[in-house]
Amino acid sequence: MKILPKHSLKAWVERLRATHRVVAPRETYGQYIFEEIENADDLVLDYHTSVLPPKKYLLPPREDLFAFNAKTMEMSPLIEEIQPTVIMALHTCDLHAITLLDKIQGTGHTDQHYQARRRKTTLVSIECLKPCMDHAFCKSMGTLAVPEGFDVHLTDLGDRYAVDIGSEQGEQLIEGLSLFWEPVEADYDRVNQVMAGKWPNFDYRLDCDVTDLPDLLAASQDSALWDEVGDTCLACGQCTKVCPTCYCFDVLDEIDLKLEHGKRIRVWDSCLIEKFAVVAGGHNFRSSQARRLRHRFLRKGKYQFESYGLLGCVGCGRCALSCPAHITPIGLLNTLAERRRPATEEASSRS
Amino acid sequence: MTTLLRETLTHSSIYMPTPARIVEVEQFTEVEKWFHLELPSGFTIDHKPGQFVEVSILGIGEAPISICSSPARSNGSFELCVRRVGKLTDALHRLDVGSMIAVRGPFGHGFPIDRFHGKDIIFIAGGLGLAPLRSLITEVLDERGKYGRVALLYGARTPNDFLFPADLAAWADREDVECHVTVDRPTEGWDGPVGVITTLLPKVKFPARNTVVAIVGPPVMYRFVLDELLAAGIAEGNIWLSFERQMKCGVGKCGHCQMHHIYTCQQGPVLSYAEVKNLEEALS
Amino acid sequence: MSTLKVDVHHVTRVEGHGNIVVDVENGELTQCDLQIVETPRFFEAILRGRAYDEASHITSRICGICAVGHATASLRATEQALGVTPSLQTTLLRKLNFHGEILDSHVLHIYMLVAPDYLGLGSVIPLAKSAPDLVLRALRMKQLAGDLCATLCGRHTHPISMTVGGFTQFPKPADLRALRERLVASRADCDATIQLLQGLEFPAFERDTEYVALHRDDEYCFIDGSIASSDGGIRPLADYREVTNETIVPHSSAKHARHQRESYLVGALARFNINYDRLHPRAQAAAEALGLRPKTINPYLNAAAQAVEVVHCTEDAILLIDQLLEHGIRHEEPAAPTRMSGEGVGAADVPRGTLFHHYKIEDGTIVGANCIIPTGQNLANIELDMRALVPGILDRTQQEITLALEMLVRAYDPCISCSTHMLDVKFV
């Protein structure tokens, strides 16, 4: 652990900007967007979740895969010269999400595009001391604690930050900088105090234990709730766009009017869109909005866990905030839990 | 020799295909065409029956297509049978011999051929389903001695819709293959059976316990065929089906092909009934 | 030629549908009409019952080429009706945006619609082969004008972020600086445009008429101001009806207007004649170079007046950007209405001339609307020009006469698709 006095933060960021693209949340219309900071004065560390998660630097919404000449069949990869990037002030939920993405993109055939970006990205996370917004349910999902996976982690101690270093890459960001002090005994006490004080600020919002989620969802496959919620879902797809753990994409070709130079790109897709699972012949394997919603939730709460050992939802609450129809994971999962309870209780009373 | 998959995967992008040349074309039906493709020298496709490639036309797009030729006969070339249904397949149908396309793959798990050794085999193909099965059938017939009895049940919409006519004729001529075909709608001069594919099943009298079945066809066919096979006592783990889903990447990343927790492009497209029987999205 | 029939069905290279019909029998001109055959679009009727803040988005759809002009006049009418006073920043942004539209429209008209006639071509397409530099210059100038509008209001055709009381999006200073640089660089293209027009041989036809334009003492006016006439007299905007005096004529789905004479002319030439003194010095110099001074009474020279305005708007846009950058761009909420009922007239001198929107609003809902567009005001004048022109050129071939007439109509840069609207609005 090191100590960074708050008044030195700007100086640190300016130092980083000499060698890195530094991105951080910026306020816009009451929300926050991760953007390159042009001036350390613009830095905001205290923010509620961003519109798009920081994953956009690892899996851009639109990404060039390769360029081609359709006449000569020449192809060239476009994993461009990626700028070394520091993502500032990640919340711990987003950090958990990146840990999951690392697993997914690194399993089986590794996605070199993701890897290339990931290698050049350094994550500076920040300890969340109070709930960032009503919709967040990180405590329930177990993502409020600092996991591994950060490069540098900041904890606000009032007039200074406690600085934890999680990796070699993180070490390099502070190495040799006199801005950082060695901690004294009191700093450790202060950290413990802050950490102990933070937990009561957060509520458990999920009515079941997070480890029960896969079972709950498995048992709820045929719940009528899917239809009820499916009726109100607009199929707008916002929830999937803003989710830090969604990664589905579509692949498209673009070509010039002379039908010669073009590129293949991928664009974030959404499983809540009607056409997502349609195949040739027109058969739709997820034919109703209810089923599409169910797929999204089972994927978050069950499939990802089964495939990668981590849940696919980190409780950031972005989807709940964005949904024009007010469909929220907490509302939905708690209703499922409530509807299952009588049946379970009955079953247990019988045994 | 470089295998295509290895080449695909050592490109700096897994999404970048390798060029291939069309060297032979045959129009099977109004909407189905057969393509013989040649890889650049030094490449082999090295696939298993049931695997597929992602076929590209640069500037148009990409689509998953099963390899319909036998692995043993590939040697730097391979074959596809393609139905014209949309943007990529339309464009492909317009290409002539000599044109260049591009391919990635092969991807997915094919049929677990080892588990077919010593067994009686029923191939059940509906329509275009014969394409992926042909790769398996050829493989089996090439090493005929390793297997028990072999039957092919094939249903097409009309007699004009039969694919691989030369192969069909050759298989029908063989003593060691029981070949049964049916059509939904007969045309003038057709004197064979008429009816859905399940009507052919009673014609094959293999002992259930030693039989494996490989099925490829349109989604509607699966439920009916499965009901009959299960009723006939074939083991769930001995029924192998190939699944078609939207696939944008072929490498388990784009999310389109998911049936519940299964990435069809990776764990499939060939899966046993035992693996999918509880998956509503697989067999609905 | 003592007998002549000209029947041009759907004049080309103008916006909207119009026919020219001329009939000369035994040396006697019996018919000389510009028929507007555009289908009626009923904008005034469909505005009724709409929320006040939808009006500018609906009326910008009157015309794809003057969309910013319609939106501006519409917003001014609403603001007058509801007692909204936009901020200085809003006013500056609107003026700057307006210049974008004038530039876009004038460049389109000069290069793509008019120039081919003088170069003996049917359109800009063969020009792209024979004079690629000229076409690329036009495209470059249009691109700049379009980018200017896009930066300020999202896009030129059907502006998005202009709203009652202000804007819903603001340019970044860096974007403005980039535009300024391009505007400065485009002075060379402005010069080349003036040179192009110097080289064109305009028909020597003159007919004095009344010229009408918006006017302000302190600037070359495009927005607000009052209504000035070359025959004298300045009237407030609220008197627009006394100026326009519309009548319906059977051969046209657009109405005709007359003020102090039988007809009057609006547009670049009218603005030039009336507001010459307020042109930017560089624009005055350009006029000099073209031998243009007020009052110019050859309607074919409207294109030359447009070129002068291209210079003026380019220069004024630079000044406006400087002013905006000096003030600093603030993200301000649109100024709010001070009342929800009222009546107001808004005016703008759009590329083709003076445009009026007049709304009556009750409880935030529009209950009455009237829009008077420039081409409607010019129609009677065009016909009188045609009538004056034809007898003097009867010795030419029918083809030459037809071309002369088409070029005359085109000189006005008519925008016919919007000219269809009502008269005698009686607000209930």
Add this chain to the structure above:
Amino acid sequence: MKPKVAFFEFTSCEGCQLTVLDTLQRHPELLEVIEIVQFREAMTERSDDYQIAFIEGSCTRPSDEEKIREIRTQAQIVIAVGACAHLGGINAIRNRMPLDDVREYVYGDKKDWFETYPARPLSAVIKVDAVIPGCPIDRDEFAMAVTHLLQGRMPAIPDYPLCIECKLTENVCMFLRGQTCLGPITRAGCDAICPSCGQGCEGCRGLVPSPNLGSIKEALRERGMTEEQIDARLSLFLTYQTMQMDGVTPA
């Protein structure tokens, strides 16, 4: 062989055709890859020998129907350009009002001098092969449509809602800004230009294939819009489509 292309317009503001001209700014090569044989707004030369017809504008009077059918007979491919041709557009707002009243308001006792009837999209008169939506169309989408035609396929347009693009652009949702938006039920393809400029989507690109109208109305209601205001919003560009969903088509 370059395809021969013609442009036509019926009742419209011609903004889409101007956008076609604007396309040349970024894609001057357009003139090298197609042969334009008719384009009244931009050129005098004309020929009736064309394969592809781009038609702007809605059909608003019986006498236009014949001309539209003629174009259909001549062209192998007919493409509706812009909201007027695609949806009836702004012109169709009047379809919800008594036509006679509309005519009288604008032309008084001369109302019968001019022929008109309820506005309709091209597809209500002839078969349309593809559409380029928008009011106005987007130049890049137009260029892309031409590219697709040159590749021998029909122009493909997005079939998902605007929210998708809006979020890819990382706009703060208008609903979160306390305003309203038709993005969830509107076809994407414009890159969410209106929300990006601070205005809620007005639906100019038409409805997505399966719009949840009940739910969007609820969302609008919840943000304080009255039924009249909701109807007005849904009838800016969507009059014809929503009336059709209600089973009403103009005679």
